Amino acid sequence: MSNATILKVEGLxxxxxxxxxxxRAVDDVSFHVSRGETLVILGESGSGKSVSTSTVMDxxxxxxxxxxxxxxxxxxxxxxxxxxEARRSINGRRIAMIFQDPLAYLNPVYTVGRQIEEVYESHGxxxxxxxxxxxxxxxxxxxxxxxxxxVDFYPHQFSGGQRQRVMIAMAIALKPDIxxxxxxxxxxxxxxxxxxxxxxxxxxxxxGMALIMITHDLEVAASMADRIIxxxxxxxxxxxxxxxxxxxxxxPYTRRLIAALPHGNAAEAPNRRSTAIAGETLLxxxxxxxxxxxxxxxxxxKRTFKAVDDISFEVRRGETLGIVGESGSGKSSVAxxxxxxxxxxxGKAVFAGENIFDMNGKRLMAxxxxxxxxxxxxxxxxxxxxxxxxxxSEPWVIHRDILPKDRWKARVAELLELVGLLPEHAERYPHQFSGGQRQRxxxxxxxxxxxxxxxxxxxxxALDVSIQAQVIDLLADLRTRLGLSYIFIxxxxxxxxxxxxxxxxxxxxxIVEEGQTAALFGAPRHDxxxxxxxxxxxxxxxxxxx
Amino acid sequence: xxxxxxxxxxxxxLSVIGLLTLVFFLTRxxxxxxxxxxxxxxxxxxxxxxxxxxxxDQPIHWQFLGYLRDLLQLDFGESLRQNRSAMxxxxxxxxxxxxxxxVAITLSTxxxxxxxxxAAARPGSIFDRIASLVSxxxxxxxxxxxxxxxxxxxxxxxxxxxxxxxxxxxxWIMPTFVLMLRPFGLLVQxxxxxxxxxxxxxxxxxxxxxxxxRQKIIFGHALRNSLLPVVTVAGDLATSxxxxxxxxxxxxxWPGIGKLMIDSIIQRDFAVVQSTILVTATAxxxxxxxxxxxxxxxxxxxxx
Numbered sequence: 081m082s083n084a085t086i087l088k089v090e091g092l093x094x095x096x097x098x099x100x101x102x103x104r105a106v107d108d109v110s111f112h113v114s115r116g117e118t119l120v121i122l123g124e125s126g127s128g129k130s131v132s133t134s135t136v137m138d139x140x141x142x143x144x145x146x147x148x149x150x151x152x153x154x155x156x157x158x159x160x161x162x163x164x165e166a167r168r169s170i171n172g173r174r175i176a177m178i179f180q181d182p183l184a185y186l187n188p189v190y191t192v193g194r195q196i197e198e199v200y201e202s203h204g205x206x207x208x209x210x211x212x213x214x215x216x217x218x219x220x221x222x223x224x225x226x227x228x229x230x231v232d233f234y235p236h237q238f239s240g241g242q243r244q245r246v247m248i249a250m251a252i253a254l255k256p257d258i259x260x261x262x263x264x265x266x267x268x269x270x271x272x273x274x275x276x277x278x279x280x281x282x283x284x285x286x287x288g289m290a291l292i293m294i295t296h297d298l299e300v301a302a303s304m305a306d307r308i309i310x311x312x313x314x315x316x317x318x319x320x321x322x323x324x325x326x327x328x329x330x331x332p333y334t335r336r337l338i339a340a341l342p343h344g345n346a347a348e349a350p351n352r353r354s355t356a357i358a359g360e361t362l363l364x365x366x367x368x369x370x371x372x373x374x375x376x377x378x379x380x381x382k383r384t385f386k387a388v389d390d391i392s393f394e395v396r397r398g399e400t401l402g403i404v405g406e407s408g409s410g411k412s413s414v415a416x417x418x419x420x421x422x423x424x425x426x427g428k429a430v431f432a433g434e435n436i437f438d439m440n441g442k443r444l445m446a447x448x449x450x451x452x453x454x455x456x457x458x459x460x461x462x463x464x465x466x467x468x469x470x471x472x473s474e475p476w477v478i479h480r481d482i483l484p485k486d487r488w489k490a491r492v493a494e495l496l497e498l499v500g501l502l503p504e505h506a507e508r509y510p511h512q513f514s515g516g517q518r519q520r521x522x523x524x525x526x527x528x529x530x531x532x533x534x535x536x537x538x539x540x541x542a543l544d545v546s547i548q549a550q551v552i553d554l555l556a557d558l559r560t561r562l563g564l565s566y567i568f569i570x571x572x573x574x575x576x577x578x579x580x581x582x583x584x585x586x587x588x589x590x591i592v593e594e595g596q597t598a599a600l601f602g603a604p605r606h607d608x609x610x611x612x613x614x615x616x617x618x619x620x621x622x623x624x625x626x
Numbered sequence: 627x628x629x630x631x632x633x634x635x636x637x638x639x640l641s642v643i644g645l646l647t648l649v650f651f652l653t654r655x656x657x658x659x660x661x662x663x664x665x666x667x668x669x670x671x672x673x674x675x676x677x678x679x680x681x682x683d684q685p686i687h688w689q690f691l692g693y694l695r696d697l698l699q700l701d702f703g704e705s706l707r708q709n710r711s712a713m714x715x716x717x718x719x720x721x722x723x724x725x726x727x728x729v730a731i732t733l734s735t736x737x738x739x740x741x742x743x744x745a746a747a748r749p750g751s752i753f754d755r756i757a758s759l760v761s762x763x764x765x766x767x768x769x770x771x772x773x774x775x776x777x778x779x780x781x782x783x784x785x786x787x788x789x790x791x792x793x794x795x796x797x798w799i800m801p802t803f804v805l806m807l808r809p810f811g812l813l814v815q816x817x818x819x820x821x822x823x824x825x826x827x828x829x830x831x832x833x834x835x836x837x838x839x840r841q842k843i844i845f846g847h848a849l850r851n852s853l854l855p856v857v858t859v860a861g862d863l864a865t866s867x868x869x870x871x872x873x874x875x876x877x878x879x880w881p882g883i884g885k886l887m888i889d890s891i892i893q894r895d896f897a898v899v900q901s902t903i904l905v906t907a908t909a910x911x912x913x914x915x916x917x918x919x920x921x922x923x924x925x926x927x928x929x930x
Binding site: 137138139164167168169170171172173176177179181184185186187188189190191198199202203234236247250251 | 827828829831832833834835836837838839840842847850851924925926927
């Protein structure tokens with residue numbers, strides 16, 4: 081590893097102009113990176129980590145952005161204030177970037193081949209047949225199967241992981257000196273994430289490029305970083321060699337982050353599993369199945385897709401059942417059927433002695449009161465024009481027998497306090513809250529109808545690590561105080577480790593493994609469970625030592 | 627794809643039959659043609675003979691069944707006014723309308739895409755403000771007023787352009803310009819809006835990170851993605867032009883289908899009214915199919 085510094089950012093300060101006054105997004109940030117080195121910029125949402133690197137590539141729109149101060153020295157050239165032509169000779173050729181959501185960041189109307197060839201053509205490196213041949217070779221290198229055919233496919237015809245591979249191919253086409261990766265694996269399943277991280281490491285070894293990786297995920301950070309800078313509120317709060325930062329964090333913010341890690345050290349982490357021995361069976365699901373008929377084409381006969389394929393399980397009173405699976409495993413379909421949002425193709429689900437799929441009218445209303453759902457995106461599942469008071473009290477408008485109207489106000493205040501908010505928050509609108517606070521409101525709304533079972537569908541997946549821990553603490557606390565049961569659906573196995581009593585692992589619509597949490601983590605029997613556990617990134621200093 | 631076209635065609639045939647039924651009965655509410663075509667002092671016998679000759683003495687439901695039977699044999703009736711096939715009259719007028727519509731919609735769309743894209747590339751600039759103002763005026767100015775003022779200034783006043791009729795290229799200028807105004811105004815607004823959101827989208831950030839030249843980012847990446855809503859609105863506007871720009875054709879004496887339609891209604895030439903409706907309905911059906919196919923060409927995610 082050479083020590084030649086290729087990029088040196090100093091004193092970078094960026095404001096964003098909003099209606100009344102400028103908001104400082106990045107405040108006096110300095111960092112540097114050398115050839116062959118990986119620098120991780122770690123921070124939660126709103127920490128300014130993406131803005132810092134977007135400035136390096138001149139991707140911040142001015143206005144509303146405003147670079148107040150700072151310099152970016154790249155290989156002896158000052159980047160700030162660079163003319164359009166000089167900038168073009170650096171972007172894509174010497175510094176390249178990949179992003180979080182490759183579907184949105186690839187142009188939907190051009191084939192992936194066209195979009196990669198464009199990099200060669202616009203920098204005058206290759207054109208025509210030469211560009212196409214190189215593009216196919218690149219796609220092969222990043223692991224796209226049958227690249228000679230797939231080169232003519234459009235972005236929507238690839239899987240999420242493949243799209244990110246295409247983005248990587250586009251970025252490394254001209255062998256840049258620096259690759260900036262902005263949350264490159266956040267939208268991907270954990271097993272795909274491991275493959276993409278491996279690919280980035282291999283490419284770095286081959287080309288000797290510097291890698292700047294932006295992430296909120298401590299495990300990803302640990303598995304990639306040589307050096308790390310931690311950002312919070314637009315400032316760099318800690319910087320150093322990755323191993324030292326992780327083993328001996330100096331700044332209180334870094335310490336809090338590392339403590340919130342859901343699976344740092346199993347012994348140290350607080351156990352949030354229910355202490356009460358589970359009571360009688362609350363919900364018993366038998367042979368639940370959901371088929372979708374796929375449209376038949378001119379040359380193919382009708383096919384069926386089994387989203388959920390004959391699964392049976394039960395939930396006991398006071399128990400938390402974790403359902404774990406990657407995208408497409410059918411875990412959300414199960415939730416939707418249990419709430420009556422989708423009709424099952426076959427099977428039954430007995431709740432308090434009655435099959436919920438046979439219910440209608442009044443009985444269904446009564447059942448829905450007792451089972452509530454908390455969604456992944458609390459903002460999307462709340463009416464933006466309703467005040468928090470109306471959102472929480474809405475169940476009482478529908479189920480008139482829960483509470484007399486003169487007690488609503490007091491009860492809303494009580495519920496808000498129960499979920500860790502203030503009574504005066506009732507008068508605000510959803511957009512005036514942070515993501516974690518919104519999820520607390522969603523939980524308060526779920527509690528308003530006095531449910532016995534709450535289904536959480538990826539309820540903490542969209543939240544920052546430190547907020548995730550707080551929301552899970554809240555759920556665990558409510559379970560103890562109110563005697564609730566949960567079905568907790570997630571793609572993230574480690575999150576449920578200290579929260580669920582039992583875990584069910586789903587793959588392709590089937591249950592591949594089920595068991596008590598401790599037993600499942602201690603000795604996973606099924607290959608798929610083992611691969612899920614192993615896909616969790618390991619710190620770089622450990623893997624290098626091996 | 628073929629099943630899609632078949633499905634669309636069968637739906638359209640149903641709606642055309644409904645439309646023709648409605649038109650058949652509504653036109654007959656306008657009165658008796660014999661009052662228009664025979665001299666004022668003609669005898670009751672002469673009127674009865676005229677009615678018998680044209681089948682107008684039959685009860686109206688018999689007339690309708692007869693019309694449907696003739697339709698199946700592709701007999702669209704005779705024009706009372708011109709004494710020849712009504713369909714022939716309609717088909718002679720239609721190309722005149724089509725020529726004018728194609729020129730007007732093509733020019734206004736091309737111009738609007740250029741102006742709208744440049745306005746969106748620098749929002750808030752002088753160019754953007756002028757483009758917004760001009761497009762707003764274009765979209766809201768009443769076409770009959772612009773047409774009459776145009777004739778007053780350029781034909782009557784300055785004597786530069788002919789007042790009406792067809793023949794030379796000079797006859798094209800005023801009708802085309804008047805027909806272009808509204809589509810141009812509306813389309814500039816649509817292009818500007820969709821381009822603004824396209825330019826703010828993530829894949830534009832990728833294009834900038836790739837180091838693409840600015841005009842390639844605007845016209846290659848952003849514009850390609852903004853064309854879908856533009857095609858929707860342009861298609862809708864084209865439909866109204868193909869339908870016959872009744873007012874503009876009448877003012878400029880353009881022998882198109884709009885003018886034919888209004889003349890035939892006034893003169894109670896029922897067979898011609900029905901034929902013009904059939905021709906324009908068919909044209910609109912074909913136009914809509916073409917727009918749907920264009921969607922699939924522009925956006926690879928759309929497949930039928």
